[in-house]
Amino acid sequence: MKRKEFLKTCGFGLVGLPFAASLLQSCGGIHYAAANENNGVITIAKSQFIINPQKPEKLREFVMVQSSRYKFPLCIYRTDSENYVTSLMRCTHRGCELNVGGGIYSCPCHGSEFTNDGTVMTGPADENLQTFTTNTDAEHITIYLS
Structure with a gap:
């Protein structure tokens, strides 16, 4: 050359x-959803899962929300069209913030892995993630923090 x-x-x-x-x-x-928090209840619109309004059939697997009660974000994971699981993104081993991707939560500090419903898959963590009661209606997802 x-x-x-x-x-x-x-x-x-x-x-x-x-x-x-x-x-x-x-x-x-990572998409942080717009959320309303009032008296320990967080509400977000289901439309926060839509990637592109021109193609509403394409949905995100999860969205993140920040709560004034916790230092770590919450991950709302869509398990099917009407069911969602909300977990605190704090590893139960040493308190590191978790990464999300590929259908699992992983700890960058010591390698613990959790399923998208917060169950421990591999240690060193031996406790499941903190999860929250999560309900839906036609348009909204409601998360109860207490």
């Missing part, structure tokens, strides 16, 4: 790299 060709190729790579990185980053974002 000639010097001029090499510099041209490197230049295109340097210009395209930030663009490619921004595309990849936008694909893996």
Whole structure:
């Protein structure tokens, strides 16, 4: 490869790299749902699970919400069309914030893994995640924190 060709190729790579990185980053974002919290009850619209309003059949597996009661976020996981499980994203082993993906919760600190309903799959954690009673109606999901 000639010097001029090499510099041209490197230049295109340097210009395209930030663009490619921004595309990849936008694909893996976690959606924090808009929520109303009142007296230990959180309510979110089911529409928060819709990825694209033009294609309402495409739904997220989960959304996150922040509660004023907890340092860690809550993950609302859609198990089927009308059932949801809400778990506190705090590992029961040493209190690290969990990652979510691939249908499981995983602890980046010590490797514990939990199912999407909060049950321990692999340790060192030996207690299930804190979960909350979660009900639905036609339009909303209601989470009871107490």
